[in-house]
Amino acid sequence: MDFLSIKFFIFFFSAICIFYLSPLRYRISVVFPLLNLFFILTYVNNLSQLLPLVVFLGAGFIGIRLVETFANRVAFITSLSVILVIFVYLKKYAFVSFLPFISRSYLSVGLSYILFRMVQMLIDVYQKSIQERVSLVSFSNFCCNFLTFVSGPIQRYQDYKLQESSLGQKALTEREVFDSFSRMIHGLFKVVILSTLCMGYYKWFFSFMQDSTVNESSLVLCRKFILASFFCSLYLYFNFSGYMDIVISFGKILGFELPENFNRPFESRSFLEFWSRWHITLSEWFKFYLFNPFVLFLTDKWPNRKAVPYYGVLAYFFVFFIMGAWHGSSWVFLIYGLFLGAGMSINKLFDVLMRKYYSVQYKKIIEHGLSGLLGTALTFSYWSMGTSCCWLDLKDLVKLMIKFKIQGFLMSFLLGIFLWAGALWLVRGFKYIFGRGITSLNGNFYFSRTWLSFELFIVIGFWFYGFGGIPDFVYKAF
Amino acid sequence: MTDARSQIKIRLNKVFRDVFDNGLIEVFGEMTAKDISEWDSLMHVVLVAAIQKEFGVRFSAAQIGQLKNVGEVLDLLEKHNSR
Numbered sequence: 320m321d322f323l324s325i326k327f328f329i330f331f332f333s334a335i336c337i338f339y340l341s342p343l344r345y346r347i348s349v350v351f352p353l354l355n356l357f358f359i360l361t362y363v364n365n366l367s368q369l370l371p372l373v374v375f376l377g378a379g380f381i382g383i384r385l386v387e388t389f390a391n392r393v394a395f396i397t398s399l400s401v402i403l404v405i406f407v408y409l410k411k412y413a414f415v416s417f418l419p420f421i422s423r424s425y426l427s428v429g430l431s432y433i434l435f436r437m438v439q440m441l442i443d444v445y446q447k448s449i450q451e452r453v454s455l456v457s458f459s460n461f462c463c464n465f466l467t468f469v470s471g472p473i474q475r476y477q478d479y480k481l482q483e484s485s486l487g488q489k490a491l492t493e494r495e496v497f498d499s500f501s502r503m504i505h506g507l508f509k510v511v512i513l514s515t516l517c518m519g520y521y522k523w524f525f526s527f528m529q530d531s532t533v534n535e536s537s538l539v540l541c542r543k544f545i546l547a548s549f550f551c552s553l554y555l556y557f558n559f560s561g562y563m564d565i566v567i568s569f570g571k572i573l574g575f576e577l578p579e580n581f582n583r584p585f586e587s588r589s590f591l592e593f594w595s596r597w598h599i600t601l602s603e604w605f606k607f608y609l610f611n612p613f614v615l616f617l618t619d620k621w622p623n624r625k626a627v628p629y630y631g632v633l634a635y636f637f638v639f640f641i642m643g644a645w646h647g648s649s650w651v652f653l654i655y656g657l658f659l660g661a662g663m664s665i666n667k668l669f670d671v672l673m674r675k676y677y678s679v680q681y682k683k684i685i686e687h688g689l690s691g692l693l694g695t696a697l698t699f700s701y702w703s704m705g706t707s708c709c710w711l712d713l714k715d716l717v718k719l720m721i722k723f724k725i726q727g728f729l730m731s732f733l734l735g736i737f738l739w740a741g742a743l744w745l746v747r748g749f750k751y752i753f754g755r756g757i758t759s760l761n762g763n764f765y766f767s768r769t770w771l772s773f774e775l776f777i778v779i780g781f782w783f784y785g786f787g788g789i790p791d792f793v794y795k796a797f
Numbered sequence: 798m799t800d801a802r803s804q805i806k807i808r809l810n811k812v813f814r815d816v817f818d819n820g821l822i823e824v825f826g827e828m829t830a831k832d833i834s835e836w837d838s839l840m841h842v843v844l845v846a847a848i849q850k851e852f853g854v855r856f857s858a859a860q861i862g863q864l865k866n867v868g869e870v871l872d873l874l875e876k877h878n879s880r
Contacts, residue, residue: 446857448858448860603862606862615861618846631838667839680834
């Protein structure tokens with residue numbers, strides 16, 4: 320079901336009515352599974368398209384049962400391997416392209432996020448962090464929760480269970496309902512208006528870039544590339560965070576508290592900080608289940624105090640390479656993984672060297688003023704260049720690499736820092752002059768309602784007249 | 798604070814001083830990563846490894862990831878000791 324369709328909004332209002340009109344004891348055991356099933360069924364034309372998803376979920380549930388029953392390493396590793404193999408096969412990763420894939424179309428939406436949930440449950444059951452037996456209803460509600468089915472946020476099973484058991488015990492206040500609907504409208508504004516505009520600009524610059532003649536100066540080409548990258552990043556942000564606003568507020572109305580996924584990522588002053596602000600639940604998942612165990616393994620195996628900071632450099636590279644590669648099944652995402660891994664490990668190495676040769680307090684000094692501004696611009700410029708892997712296929716990316724060479728990318732990167740730092744400087748200047756006025760307007764009852772109505776009016780207008788141009792939810796593909 | 802908890806706290810303090818190479822550290826229940834500038838994601842894991850070694854315990858991935866302050870570490874260690 321497209322989140323920007325009339326169908327979705329009919330589903331949304333019906334779900335709220337059915338949920339609240341049904342007796343409390345049936346909400347989790349009957350109503351919620353039926354809503355999840357209905358939501359998933361809207362993605363398929365016939366039931367056979369659901370079969371791979373059912374097999375994947377079945378393998379996960381059986382795996383969890385095995386680990387609960389036998390509680391040993393063999394059961395855990397076997398279950399984990401089976402889930403991973405099925406996932407790689409169903410996602411048709413390029414490195415297993417020699418396998419005979421299923422030729423008929425099937426539902427692949429949400430598989431990545433189901434994988435994260437199942438692996439989290441499997442590890443936590445194995446390590447006794449989940450001690451109560453996982454029932455089939457809780458398992459299916461958690462893995463196929465229609466609120467988080469398409470692309471998160473990645474909630475933890477323990478947190479979901481807490482909410483499941485306390486559902487309906489606390490009535491929503493009028494303020495909470497109003498805030499949830501307001502946030503949903505802000506989310507729609509981000510997706511329908513801002514992300515559509517940014518997508519338009521990025522495609523515009525991208526088409527300019529593709530039309531570039533050989534004789535064109537490299538500076539012009541770099542400018543087109545970096546602007547296309549900037550708008551692609553902004554498009555991804557507005558699209559994804561807007562979708563999160565819709566989903567989180569929808570959840571809130573039903574009584575579910577979903578975790579936040581964004582915290583002003585483009586204010587990050589380093590790439591390390593960026594990943595604690597962008598797609599937060601994914602970063603947390605990788606931190607819990609890959610980064611921490613990997614560093615523990617290294618420190619256990621080679622307990623050398625002086626080497627510890629460099630273990631961090633290595634661990635960041637490894638984890639972010641995997642995270643980047645996860646984003647897609649084609650080879651280009653391996654390059655994306657290398658790009659993310661390199662960014663994180665270089666940033667960590669800088670951190671290590673600054674602590675070693677300067678001061679552990681260096682962040683307090685460089686994160687303010689001009690250096691802080693440059694850090695934010697550098698982070699955004701680097702991240703934006705990385706997103707080119709999301710809009711170029713491998714052939715185009717290689718062509719661009721040949722055309723640009725190292726100098727071209729470096730020039731684009733520097734130009735990006737310069738442009739974004741300039742833009743930030745203007746925004747901060749504006750805030751400095753008008754900040755107090757904007758804050759008081761935001762707190763004004765009439766202004767905030769008028770602005771909300773304006774957003775809704777624009778969204779509805781754009782929806783009806785520019786429907787064909789509104790982008791689909793981009794993370795659905797993952 | 799019980800005697801057992803105070804004993805754990807003394808040993809934990811020693812681990813902190815050793816890991817962060819700072820003899821002046823005095824741990825307290827509400828102490829978080831914000832109170833020690835060297836305490837980042839990486840040092841968090843190094844600290845956990847040192848605590849595991851000192852107390853002969855093994856924390857789960859979820860416990861390591863969710864530890865927010867020294868008080869929670871003390872709770873976990875106390876729980877482990879009482880078994």
